[in-house]
Amino acid sequence: MSLDFEKDVAEIESRIEEFKAKNPEPTGTLVKELNRFEMERADKLKEIYANLTPWQTVQVARHPERPLIRDFISGLCSEFIELHGDRLFGDDRGMIGGFATIENHRVMVIGHQKGKDLDEKIKCNFGQACPEGYRKALRLMKLAEKFHIPVVTFIDTPGAFPGRDAEERGQAEAIARNLLEMAALKTPVIAVVTGEGGSGGAIGIGVGDVVLMLSNAVYSVISPEGCASILWRDGTKAAEAANALKITAKSLLQLKIIDEIIPEPVGGAHRDFVTTMKTTKKVLLKHLTSLKKVSPRKLTSRRFDKFAAMGRFN
């Protein structure tokens, strides 16, 4: 699937296809010509992605082929043992987690699950977790704390599920509880915003010692559409809202909300899973290794200082 601002690339790609159809086995100058096309395509892609607007970045972050948590797990981990349930009410498919091994690090992986096909998407509410999802996440974090293994969360949600049942079962309480307990958790926490970092639903598993973000991910207090419809009274002004909200990795690094950007391959993570995983793994391993050396007491005290400093300007 090609995004609307990629139409120049799409055009080159269709020329390439045409060329290949005409020349099924190119030789000599034809090969050179094909290479030229390919380079032209790569240059165009690079140019576009070097200059993505915030709203275009939102499109990339929401791309239907963007790697989801299960892709990250299989791309990064040599072992994954999924654990289910909140021990209170249910097992939210929109929030998954379990033991995982990344190289020589045993960790607890937790994150939003958007689902690949429609069936799965419906089962996991398109990545909008319910209270039982946040409570499952908390249970696994407390287990990680007991077992002295770090927590790695993958954030990719449009937001916490805004349903009647979710409200009745305490969506607000579940997120709030996680914020408090994560602040006090005596084991390292690394949060990675991989796609959409949607408001309370994102921060509900996002209180990390280190917060990482893929270069085309977004992280925001409200969706650009939601903000536009409230502050611009016009949902179509989403691009302007996206701009104003400063939701890209670059802006968030400047604002000291995130600690490091994980660069995506040219054209976005969805175009090259292998490279995306390789880069993500490298950054994760670096932080896992360094956090391992910090005492639990120092960890929580640093984590407090980190979040306490956010929005302190006086």
Add this chain to the structure above:
Amino acid sequence: MSLDFEKDVAEIESRIEEFKAKNPEPTGTLVKELNRFEMERADKLKEIYANLTPWQTVQVARHPERPLIRDFISGLCSEFIELHGDRLFGDDRGMIGGFATIENHRVMVIGHQKGKDLDEKIKCNFGQACPEGYRKALRLMKLAEKFHIPVVTFIDTPGAFPGRDAEERGQAEAIARNLLEMAALKTPVIAVVTGEGGSGGAIGIGVGDVVLMLSNAVYSVISPEGCASILWRDGTKAAEAANALKITAKSLLQLKIIDEIIPEPVGGAHRDFVTTMKTTKKVLLKHLTSLKKVSPRKLTSRRFDKFAAMGRFN
């Protein structure tokens, strides 16, 4: 309401009524005669209650006019501030609790609520608590631990609610969790079996440093009817089962399951709330005063030893 084994008393009572109807304003010998009737009644009642069988005790423990938790609260406490909810799913009316003051002791009171009239009975499932009831109880106990005030539980339940929803929301987990957390609770816990101590539903709030029991209360692993229908394959053999199960306060004191019996007035607690409350208060105050002096560490270690010794015969 008169119980079937009280028919001799009932007979005397109806004679007294008859006598009073005939002699609305008795004088002289008539007064003496009336006094004789009254004494006869008192003697009979005393005789019956001194020789209650276990199955008769069950009838008294379940008497519709027996004092319920709200009666104990208003009879014992100068202040009660009810607290609601488990912060997870709901507010179980079958398990109530809150801050209370007994003389000069601030405590957390928690207990089963059977309900007085049919409406209330239905709302609180006839004292059969749901998982959210046990979780509310646990929340209040943890709050008491934080605030350094003792917990006093009042046990009066046919058992935990055996409904589909209760199972789905983890009746087993909720009770089990309470058993573990109560064992570890760093504040004094006094449990009082006031009526029916029904199996898991009772012990779910029954892990006390001191376990008290009203003299006509019962406490059992299974209802006599349930036991009879399984082991005798005949539900009408409840009296035999009640006998075999050793469910009376006297038996349980011998078995070292309870620590002290709170004597009820002659004829049972339902015949004299005032005396019942007075006696209960006295016993409670004695234990509150004595437990206050024990350090939290010593409390939990003694509590462990106490329950660890139950059923240790080798």
Add this chain to the structure above:
Amino acid sequence: MAWFHKSKEIAAKPESPKKEDIWIQCPSCKAHIYKDEWEKNLKVCDRCHFHERLTWKERVDVLLDAGTFVELNAKVSWNDPLKFSDSKGPYAEKAVENCEKTGMKESVATGAGKINGIKVAIAIMDFRFMGGSLASGTGEKILQTALYAIRHKLPYIILSASGGARMHEGIISLMQMPKTCAALAQLREANLPYISIMTDPTTGGVSASFAMVGDIHIAEPRSLIGFAGRRVIEETIKQKLPEDFQTAEYLVDHGFVDMIVHRKDMKDMLSKILKYAGCR
């Protein structure tokens, strides 16, 4: 109970009273109520028990012993970290307007005071300041007051009144959720009591952070309390929600609020509870 003495003093000498000066209409049941009676009732309708929103100063008058309130963090003000502008112009202009309108610098006032003689740290949100929205200054004041409570071993009381996070500060306002909760984690670590009072409305990012992690949760009658907005939920589930959805009473039934307390009883209830928490 001392009540609105300052505002009443001002309002006490009308030159020539018009009808609107003598009675007001209850915003909920539309009953007509004499203004004096309304004020005497702490802005609560005695017909429908509707609790009108109060300013932070009115809250101080209702809850704290007269003359005991000391404001803290008064210098902390709103910020504009994103240089935010929307179709109605710059956030900075709007913020300045709100400051002028309310005499506040942010959506919360914080300080210390006494409740029937018991010293407390307290944060009081004021809905008039940009809908009581949670922004960097709000979070900072709530955090600093928690730290003050820890330093002075005081119980902490927060009165929430908020539509949620303030979009104009973008992600910074979202981060006030973990920030305030991290402060409350420290308070818990210090074993100090925290009472959360939810007033109308307590929604969005405020309900999903400090308001929902109290040792005790008290709500004013009929207050709106919830995470997502009614309209969003109705659009999601394609169904009408029940009338009492997200009311304080509804939250009691669903296990998230300990008790509903009428405004006139709030102060005494707080002091009673604080005594159980060992505060003197």
Add this chain to the structure above:
Amino acid sequence: MAWFHKSKEIAAKPESPKKEDIWIQCPSCKAHIYKDEWEKNLKVCDRCHFHERLTWKERVDVLLDAGTFVELNAKVSWNDPLKFSDSKGPYAEKAVENCEKTGMKESVATGAGKINGIKVAIAIMDFRFMGGSLASGTGEKILQTALYAIRHKLPYIILSASGGARMHEGIISLMQMPKTCAALAQLREANLPYISIMTDPTTGGVSASFAMVGDIHIAEPRSLIGFAGRRVIEETIKQKLPEDFQTAEYLVDHGFVDMIVHRKDMKDMLSKILKYAGCR
């Protein structure tokens, strides 16, 4: 994997095999299965994945490294504190029969052993002994093994298989619920891992005590797990329950079981999990 070698050795030399010696019928789907295949499959039907109940010795063979199991608390036996008798006679007689039938003294066997080289404390309930019921001896052995785990800094694994508390010991059997949980509270205090494995059936007082407070909850496929009995619930709600009610799979959906693990994979799964718990 070593499997039932002892029992197989005995069964290996039939004099003249009858039909019933060659095949068995799956108790669940009624399919006919060659006995050799059935045993090789660890008594699991490969058609319907029904997991037949195992004896504690079979469990040892499936889960522990060969020759590593050391029994503990072997002298602890059943008790008759109430001198209990029912219509079928004294409990004592029944208990003696069960001892003879099973070679056990109580419904659980406890000890220590190794799982792929990792040392563990383990308690294995056996349904053959009075329906795996929880009684004073059972509770005492489970408690003592927890204390052993604490002394030797070992993870603790309990395999439950029980219909619930043993009525014949009355209140004493009920008290094994807080007793075992108090032991597990001590284990938690010592920061040691506890894995609860629920096999068919795990119900009543066992589900409402030690089985449900594990760090990790594993269940065998299709195991019955629940508090109240199906018939009691149906009588209470006056409705038929769904077919899969109280199955292991149902409990995963409702949040109470972490994972369903097939018998043949159980040992490896345990050793994997124990490594995450820091056990060597």
